[in-house]
Each structure stands twice: as structure tokens, then as C-alpha cells.
Amino acid sequence: xxxxxxxxxxxxxxxxxxxxxxxxxxxxxxxxxxxxRAAIETAMSDLGYVPNNAARALKMRRSQAVxxxxxxxxxxxxxxxxxGAIMLGANAALSLxxxxxxxxxxxxxxxxxxxxxxxxxxxxxxxxVVSARTKDPIIKxxxxxxxxxxxxxxxxxxxxxxxxxxxxxxxxxxxITEHLRSTGRRxxxxxxAALDRDSGxxxxxxxxxxxxxxxxxDLVADVPHYDYxxxxxxxxxLLEREPAIDGVxxxxxxxxxxxxxxxxxxxxxxxxxxxxxGFDDSTWAVRTQPQLTTVHQPAKEIGSCAAQVVLRQLRxxxxxxxxxxxxxxxxxxxxx
Amino acid sequence: xxxxxxxxxxxxxxxxxxxxxxxxxxxxxxxxxxxxRAAIETAMSDLGYVPNNAARALKMRRSQAVxxxxxxxxxxxxxxxxxGAIMLGANAALSLxxxxxxxxxxxxxxxxxxxxxxxxxxxxxxxxVVSARTKDPIIKxxxxxxxxxxxxxxxxxxxxxxxxxxxxxxxxxxxITEHLRSTGRRxxxxxxAALDRDSGxxxxxxxxxxxxxxxxxDLVADVPHYDYxxxxxxxxxLLEREPAIDGVxxxxxxxxxxxxxxxxxxxxxxxxxxxxxGFDDSTWAVRTQPQLTTVHQPAKEIGSCAAQVVLRQLRxxxxxxxxxxxxxxxxxxxxx
DNA sequence: TACGGATGTGTGAACGTGCACACGTTAGGA
DNA sequence: TCCTAACGTGTGCACGTTCACACATCCGTA
Numbered sequence: 001x002x003x004x005x006x007x008x009x010x011x012x013x014x015x016x017x018x019x020x021x022x023x024x025x026x027x028x029x030x031x032x033x034x035x036x037r038a039a040i041e042t043a044m045s046d047l048g049y050v051p052n053n054a055a056r057a058l059k060m061r062r063s064q065a066v067x068x069x070x071x072x073x074x075x076x077x078x079x080x081x082x083x084g085a086i087m088l089g090a091n092a093a094l095s096l097x098x099x100x101x102x103x104x105x106x107x108x109x110x111x112x113x114x115x116x117x118x119x120x121x122x123x124x125x126x127x128x129v130v131s132a133r134t135k136d137p138i139i140k141x142x143x144x145x146x147x148x149x150x151x152x153x154x155x156x157x158x159x160x161x162x163x164x165x166x167x168x169x170x171x172x173x174x175x176i177t178e179h180l181r182s183t184g185r186r187x188x189x190x191x192x193a194a195l196d197r198d199s200g201x202x203x204x205x206x207x208x209x210x211x212x213x214x215x216x217x218d219l220v221a222d223v224p225h226y227d228y229x230x231x232x233x234x235x236x237x238l239l240e241r242e243p244a245i246d247g248v249x250x251x252x253x254x255x256x257x258x259x260x261x262x263x264x265x266x267x268x269x270x271x272x273x274x275x276x277x278g279f280d281d282s283t284w285a286v287r288t289q290p291q292l293t294t295v296h297q298p299a300k301e302i303g304s305c306a307a308q309v310v311l312r313q314l315r316x317x318x319x320x321x322x323x324x325x326x327x328x329x330x331x332x333x334x335x336x
Numbered sequence: 337x338x339x340x341x342x343x344x345x346x347x348x349x350x351x352x353x354x355x356x357x358x359x360x361x362x363x364x365x366x367x368x369x370x371x372x373r374a375a376i377e378t379a380m381s382d383l384g385y386v387p388n389n390a391a392r393a394l395k396m397r398r399s400q401a402v403x404x405x406x407x408x409x410x411x412x413x414x415x416x417x418x419x420g421a422i423m424l425g426a427n428a429a430l431s432l433x434x435x436x437x438x439x440x441x442x443x444x445x446x447x448x449x450x451x452x453x454x455x456x457x458x459x460x461x462x463x464x465v466v467s468a469r470t471k472d473p474i475i476k477x478x479x480x481x482x483x484x485x486x487x488x489x490x491x492x493x494x495x496x497x498x499x500x501x502x503x504x505x506x507x508x509x510x511x512i513t514e515h516l517r518s519t520g521r522r523x524x525x526x527x528x529a530a531l532d533r534d535s536g537x538x539x540x541x542x543x544x545x546x547x548x549x550x551x552x553x554d555l556v557a558d559v560p561h562y563d564y565x566x567x568x569x570x571x572x573x574l575l576e577r578e579p580a581i582d583g584v585x586x587x588x589x590x591x592x593x594x595x596x597x598x599x600x601x602x603x604x605x606x607x608x609x610x611x612x613x614g615f616d617d618s619t620w621a622v623r624t625q626p627q628l629t630t631v632h633q634p635a636k637e638i639g640s641c642a643a644q645v646v647l648r649q650l651r652x653x654x655x656x657x658x659x660x661x662x663x664x665x666x667x668x669x670x671x672x
Numbered sequence: 673t674a675c676g677g678a679t680g681t682g683t684g685a686a687c688g689t690g691c692a693c694a695c696g697t698t699a700g701g702a
Numbered sequence: 703t704c705c706t707a708a709c710g711t712g713t714g715c716a717c718g719t720t721c722a723c724a725c726a727t728c729c730g731t732a
Contacts, residue, residue, distance in 0.1 A: 006481075008688055019712045024690060031710050048480060053457025054393040055688035058717050063390065065454070091441045100454050102438035105427045118401070118436050121389025122718090123459060144384060145342075228623050261625065287564050289597065344718055355682045360720060367680050391718035395687050458688090 007047040015043040027051060057122060066094055066310055067119060067127040068103035071136060082280060082299040083130065086152060089303025090128055097311050099125075106138070116141040126310040128152060128303075148313035150306040151323075153199060164323040165306045169199050172295045172328040173206025176277045177249050179293070180336055181210065185247030185275055189219035191234035191259060193226050193251040203251050203279065218242065226251060231258020239266055247275045247336070253284035253294055256335070260288050275336035290334035298326050343383040351379035363387060393458060402430055402646055403455060403463040404439035407472060418616060418635040419466065422488060425639025426464055433647050435461075442474065452477040462646040464488060464639075484649035486642040487659075489535060500659040501642045505535050508631045508664040509542025512613050513585050515629070516672055517546065521583030521611055525555035527570035527595060529562050529587040539587050539615065554578065562587060567594020575602055583611045583672070589620035589630055592671070596624050611672035626670035634662050 009020045016023070016039040025032050026040050043049075057063040068090055070083065091101045102124065104115050119127060119141060126148035129138065142149045143162065151164035180188050190207045194200030208215050221237040223230035231250060235258060238245055250256035256278035260270060268274050270290055278285060278294035285292040305324060312319050345356045352359070352375040361368050362376050379385075393399040404426055406419065427437045438460065440451050455463060455477060462484035465474065478485050479498065487500035516524050526543045530536030544551050557573040559566035567586060571594060574581055586592035592614035596606060604610050606626055614621055614630035621628040641660060648655050 009690095010688080020689085021691090021712060022710085025711085028690070031708085033710065036710085050453065050456040050481075052394070052688055053454065053459055054390055054399065055458070055717090056690075057390040057459075058388070058394050058687090058719085059689045059691085061717080063459075065459075087441060088443065091443060091447070095444070095447055095450065098450070100450055101441060103441070105423060105437060105439070107424065107427060108431070111427070111431055114431065114434070114436055117386065118389065118438075120386040122391070123389055123399075123401075145386075228619075257623075283564075287593075346718080356719085357682060357721090358680085361681090364720075367678085369680060372680080388718050391687090392720080394689085394717090395719045395721085397687080 006052070007049045008052070011047060012040060012043050012049050015047060016040040061122070063100075063123055063125055064098065065100040065102055065124045066307070067124040068101050069106065069115065069119075069127055069129045069138060070103060071106045071129070071131050071138065082282065082297055082302075085299035086130065086303035086306075089300035089305075090307040091303070092300075093304035093307035094311070097307075099311070101307075112137055119147060120145050125314055126150075128306045128310060148310050150309040152302060152306050163309050163319050165302055165309060166323070166325055167297060167302070167328045168325045169202030170206040170209070172279070173203040173249070174210040175206075175328075176279070176293075176295050176330055177207050177210035179330060179332075180247045180249060180275055180277055181214075183247075183271075183275055183336065186214070187216075187219065187242060187245050188214065188247035188249065189221065189238045189242065189245050190249045191221045191223060191231060191238065191251055191255050193223045193230055193234075193255060195222060200251060207249055219245065223255070226254055228254045228258040231255035232262055233258075235259035235262035239263075245274060247277075249277050249279075251279055253278035253280045253282045253288075253292055256292050256294070257284050257288050260290075260335070271334065271336050277336045281331050285331070285333065288335070292331075293333045293336040294331050296329050296331050298328065301326055342388075343385045344388070347383060348376060348379045348385050351383060352376040397458070399436075399459055399461055400434065401436040401438055401460045402643070403460040404437050405442065405451065405455075405463055405465045405474060406439060407442045407465070407467050407474065418618065418633055418638075421635035422466065422639035422642075425636035425641075426643040427639070428636075429640035429643035430647070433643075435647070437643075448473055455483060456481050461650055462486075464642045464646060484646050486645040488638060488642050499645050499655050501638055501645060502659065502661055503633060503638070503664045504661045505538030506542040506545070508615070509539040509585070510546040511542075512615070512629075512631050512666055513543050513546035515666060515668075516583045516585060516611055516613055517550075519583075519607075519611055519672065522550070523552075523555065523578060523581050524550065524583035524585065525557065525574045525578065525581050526585045527557045527559060527567060527574065527587055527591050529559050529566055529570075529591060531558060536587060543585055555581065559591070562590055564590045564594040567591035568598055569594075571595035571598035575599075581610060583613075585613050585615075587615055589614035589616045589618045589628055592628050592630070593620050593624050596671070607670065607672050613672045617667050621667070621669065624671070629669045629672040630667050632665050632667050634664065637662055 009023045012023045013020045018036055018040065022032060022036055023040055026037050068087060087103060094101045104118065106112055106115050116138060127142060128150050130152045149162050151162060153166045188211065190204065192200060192204045218241055221234035223234045231254060234255060238248065248259055250259055256276050259276055263270055263274055270276050278292040281294045281296035285294050305326060309319055345359045349356045349359050354372055354376065358368060358372055359376055362373050404423060423439060430437045440454065442448055442451050452474065463478060464486050466488045485498050487498060489502045524547065526540065528536060528540045554577055555574065557570035559570045567590060570591060574584065584595055586595050592612050595612055599606055599610055606612050614628040617630045617632040621630045641662060645655055
């Protein structure tokens with residue numbers, strides 16, 4: 001027993017007493033008489049017709065869909081509060097252009113292969129890739145297919161012709177560190193995270209350049225992730241190495257939140273004894289006590305900007321291969 | 337200038353000196369001689385051939401893809417820490433069965449229509465739907481298409497034949513409330529959230545039934561969302577209404593975290609003066625001080641279970657239309 | 673020798689679309 | 703009157719694949 005075979009253009013044409021071509025025209029625009037149009041439309045709603053996108057995609061070489069590829073989703077979905085906002089921003093922009101966003105999750109090598117097949121299978125016209133490492137095999141697939149794409153937050157060094165969207169991590173880190181200095185702090189430390197990624201390295205670079213001669217390698221705690229637990233660990237480390245520390249730049253808001261907890265336990269007031277600055281302006285920033293001074297990451301804008309980049313390529317307009325950095329205003333709250 | 341037209345089976349066949357049928361056979365299994373197979377395989381790698389899924393889906397009426405439909409993603413992605421884990425669980429299960437998960441985000445009415453087109457367009461074989469309201473138009477689309485589907489966390493009342501996967505909110509809430517009673521608490525309140533959803537209502541129902549005669553309507557604070565801010569607001573409310581309160585069941589861990597903050601400001605010790613219990617066993621639960629006693633939501637299992645349900649339907653096996661509730665063990669930590 | 677099965681290969685017909693083209697009709701201007 | 707243009711409609715083909723079928727070859731056995 002078949003599951004109620006779906007009607008096709010043929011069925012509609014037969015029911016309305018016209019030919020398939022005419023049905024196609026009322027769907028895609030063209031010259032159709034009013035009566036034919038009416039007959040076809042009633043036939044369509046009677047039979048519950050929906051066009052078969054698979055056939056359309058095959059014929060048109062266009063699926064009206066763009067992939068949102070999330071690599072390393074474990075860390076992303078569970079730790080990074082930005083990924084959701086980026087997705088929402090991308091979805092909104094694609095939606096406006098009548099495109100469907102389909103997000104693909106890559107967890108394992110097995111996934112990589114399957115997603116590669118999916119991307120090359122004609123189901124999507126383009127791709128937005130989040131958090132790729134430079135050597136990720138997905139990059140090669142995309143570049144081999146010359147699939148219109150945009151990378152988020154991470155310039156793909158190898159393939160200069162794939163544009164990316166991100167923020168100026170170096171500049172933002174420098175700016176907020178300078179803010180810490182401007183409040184009179186002298187012994188400023190940093191909890192640096194994810195030094196295996198560009199974002200992590202760049203934030204440390206910015207911190208170092210803002211301090212200049214004041215920079216002291218001993219005041220940098222190196223933690224693996226951007227999460228709360230790493231913040232706890234990093235702050236304990238810093239306090240032990242330099243009890244007189246009076247300023248901390250945390251590489252993320254979650255880290256800053258962990259640092260605040262440690263400082264509270266140690267009896268240091270914030271910002272009285274120690275000024276603390278975060279990064280991201282995520283939901284963490286307003287949940288802590290005191291609320292965090294931090295760097296605003298325009299997550300939604302990043303998403304929508306990446307979508308625009310892909311859409312432009314789809315329209316055949318050339319894009320600035322170099323990529324695009326979005327502004328990251330400082331958000332001054334109570335912690336620094 | 338075309339973007340380097342992709343090779344098709346025809347091209348491979350021509351390059352290898354065989355017919356399309358033989359190429360198809362090495363792809364899908366069948367009798368092929370060793371030499372033909374070798375010739376075809378070198379031709380494939382030389383030309384960089386990848387099968388066109390759109391054409392395959394058209395012919396086979398199978399796309400090997402399942403949709404993960406996220407409705408109301410604003411609240412979901414930003415507040416609910418479970419959605420990510422559910423996605424990951426579903427993805428893992430689908431991946432094992434060699435299916436692709438594509439997740440679709442529905443934000444607006446415009447999205448609804450587009451996603452409906454997508455679902456009915458033959459790009460997916462089934463759907464997992466998260467957090468649908470009973471009257472959501474997507475439900476109608478799915479049921480009209482008789483698309484194999486599974487609902488997460490919310491039994492769709494109207495269409496009894498669509499199976500769902502969830503947890504026993506009533507029973508879990510009762511169990512954790514009974515735990516609060518067993519520690520000798522007498523004035524137990526609840527911060528109830530999202531009373532416009534089944535999950536919210538059920539948690540309140542379980543709380544009430546566990547208390548029996550002890551239940552006091554005044555000790556229920558009603559807040560809109562499952563988030564931290566709501567917890568702050570709800571706890572302030574409760575403290576004002578009943579200063580002698582000695583136990584609180586929060587409808588989520590985020591709410592419990594907010595409640596802890598208020599209790600700390602009010603100078604109450606936890607669990608000394610007031611016992612606090614949460615719900616979800618999310619990352620919140622171990623970030624708070626003290627760590628939360630809570631109800632474990634098996635988010636990953638929920639995701640993989642929903643995927644299994646869809647896969648079973650795809651294989652033509654009948655499913656228990658009733659749905660499926662997963663166990664939710666109590667996690668005893670320090671807060672109660 | 674002839675036959676049947678196993679193995680290997682090629683051919684044509686779909687799947688459901690959109691588009692180019694051909695065809696008809698009508699109206700208007702030269 | 704004829705040519706052109708705009709409108710309206712039907713038909714064939716292509717998209718890239720899989721599948722059913724036909725055909726060819728080889729081997730073992732009756």
C-alpha cells in the first residue's frame with residue numbers, strides 16, 4: 001500500500017484540462033489566461049499539489065538552499081553561546097532572499113564524508129562554514145566543487161579565494177586591554193584560551209600589544225577552552241602566581257564568570273580590588289555579579305553577513321575575496 | 337564561463353569505455369568485472385566524480401536525509417541548553433544509519449511556509465520536530481504528507497498517529513519534590529515557568545501531587561520563561577510572600593541558578609536555610625555554588641530515540657503510535 | 673551436444689520538472 | 703491585404719540517475 005502517491009504536474013494538467021506547460025507557467029510566471037489559471041489553481045488545491053523540489057533542483061541546478069555547516073559541534077553547541085545567534089542571523093538573511101537554510105552537523109570523520117557527499121550532491125547552492133580548521137577536509141571539498149561559500153570567524157589560509165566574515169580579535173583585545181589600563185591598573189593578567197585556534201591566538205596578541213612594556217609572560221594563564229571551568233582554573237593560577245594582580249582580561253565571558261567566582265571566594269572585590277573584562281557580550285555578561293565589561297560580538301550580524309556573501313556569489317556578483325571584519329564595540333558595565 | 341561542469345555517469349562511462357549501467361553497478365553493487373571496476377574507479381577519481389543526489393533522490397524517491405525542525409528557535413537556542421544535545425543525539429543516530437540530518441530553523445510565518453515547501457519537496461524522507469505547539473501549521477503539513485515523523489517533548493494532541501518522544505514531567509517533578517520533603521522541609525515553594533506549555537504545566541502538576549495537603553497555592557511563583565532572569569524574579573516573589581520558606585523546586589536549572597543568587601543576596605544559606613532543586617541537569621547545574629540537585633534530562637538519548645522512531649518508519653516497521661517516555665533519574669548534588 | 677545457471681554488459685524507459693520551440697489566435701498599423 | 707507583435711498554449715527534450723530487460727559469454731553437467 002503506497003503512501004498516497006503525490007500528484008504531479010501531469011495530474012494537475014489532466015484535472016484542469018490543460019497541458020503540463022501551462023501548469024508550469026502558472027507556477028513560474030508567464031502568459032496564462034485567467035480561466036486556465038483558475039482551473040489549475042483549484043485543481044492544485046483540490047489534489048494538494050506541491051512541486052517536487054528534487055526534480056526542480058535537478059532541472060534547474062538550483063535548490064534554493066544554503067548549507068550551514070557546523071564543525072566541532074560539541075564545543076560549539078554546548079559552550080559557545082554565539083553559534084545560535086549566528087545561525088539565527090544567517091537564517092533571517094537567507095529567508096529574506098527566499099532561500100532555505102539547512103544546517104549540517106559534523107561530529108565525526110564519518111560525518112565529514114557524508115556531509116561532503118551532501119554538499120556535492122546538488123542539494124545546496126552554497127555553504128556557510130563555521131569554525132573550520134585550516135586543514136579540515138570539508139574545505140577541500142568546497143574548493144574542489146567551487147561551491148559558493150563563506151567562512152565564519154576563521155580565515156582559511158590555504159584557499160584565499162574563499163571569503164570569510166569575522167571580527168578583529170587582535171584589535172578588540174587591544175581595545176579592551178587599553179580600557180583596563182586607562183582605569184589605572186598596573187598588574188594586568190590574561191586568561192588566554194584555545195591557543196590552538198586563530199581566535200585564541202589573536203586575542204592574546206592584542207592583549208600583549210596593548211600592554212607593551214608592561215607585558216609579563218607570567219601573568220598569562222593558558223587554558224584549553226572558552227568555558228566556565230577553564231575560567232575557574234585560570235583565575236586560581238593567576239592568583240597564585242601574582243597575588244597583587246589588579247586586572248584580568250578573560251578570553252570569553254564564560255571564563256570571566258569563572259574568574260569572578262574564584263575572586264569572590266578569595267575575598268577580592270570586583271572591580272574594587274581587581275577589574276575583570278570578558279569577551280563576547282553573551283548571556284553570561286549580564287548574569288554575573290557584577291555584570292561584565294566586555295567586547296560585543298555582533299553574532300547575528302556575522303550570520304547575516306555571511307549569508308549575504310554567499311547570496312552575492314549566487315547572483316554572480318564578484319566578492320572581495322579578502323573577507324570582512326565586523327566592528328566590535330566595547331560594552332562598559334560594572335566589572336571593569 | 338561555466339563553473340567547470342561536473343562530470344556525470346555518462347562522462348565516467350565514456351572515459352572508462354563502458355556503459356552507464358556498469359558505472360551505476362559499481363556505485364550500487366552488482367556484477368562487475370575486476371578490470372571494468374578498476375577502469376571506472378580511476379576514471380572517477382581522475383574526473384573527480386560525485387554522484388548527483390538530486391537526480392538520485394528524484395529517481396529513488398529517497399533522499400537519505402531527515403529534517404530536524406526547530407520551532408521557536410529564539411527561546412530554544414538561546415535559553416534551552418538541551419536543544420544542542422538533542423540535535424547531537426539525533427545526528428549521531430542518523431549518521432549511524434547513513435542518513436543526513438538537516439536542521440531547519442523556523443522563526444517567522446515566512447519561514448513556516450518555506451519550510452513547509454521544503455519538507456514536501458522531496459528533499460527529506462522524514463522529520464524530527466522539536467517544541468511544536470499543538471496548532472502549529474507545520475504539524476498539518478506533516479500529517480497531510482504523511483511524512484514519517486517524530487515529535488520531541490510534546491505530544492501532539494490532534495494527530496494521535498504521530499509518535500513522540502519525551503520525558504515524564506509529572507513523575508519527575510513529583511519525585512524531586514518528594515526528595516525535598518524527605519529532607520524534612522515543610523514550607524516548600526515552586527518557581528513554575530512556561531505554563532503555556534505542557535512541560536511547564538506537567539511539572540507543576542507533579543509538584544502539587546507530591547505535596548498533597550501541604551500544597552499551598554501562595555507558594556507557587558509563576559514566571560514566563562525557563563531562564564535565569566525568571567529565576568531571580570520568581571525567588572524574590574517567593575521570599576516576599578513567605579519569608580519562612582525552606583524549600584524551592586525550580587522548573588529549570590537556569591531558574592534555580594537565579595534563585596540561588598537571590599538567596600545569597602538575602603543572606604540565606606543553601607541548603608542550610610533553604611533547599612533548592614532544579615530541573616534539566618544542564619551545564620548550569622555544576623556551575624552554581626552549591627551545585628544543583630536536579631532531574632536529569634537524557635537529552636542525547638531523546639534525540640537518538642526520536643531519530644530511531646523516524647528510521648523505523650522509514651524501514652516500514654510500524655511504530656507504537658502512543659509515544660515513548662524516557663527515564664529521568666534524580667541527580668543528588670549539594671543544593672538539596 | 674545441448675541446456676541451464678551464473679556472471680558480466682549494454683539499452684531504453686522512467687522519475688517530475690522547466691525551458692525552448694513551434695504553433696495558433698487576435699489585433700493593429702502600413 | 704499582409705506583416706508584425708503580443709498573447710496563449712501544447713510538445714519534445716534535457717537534467718543524472720536507477721532499474722528492468724535483453725543480450726552475451728563462460729562453465730558445469732545431463
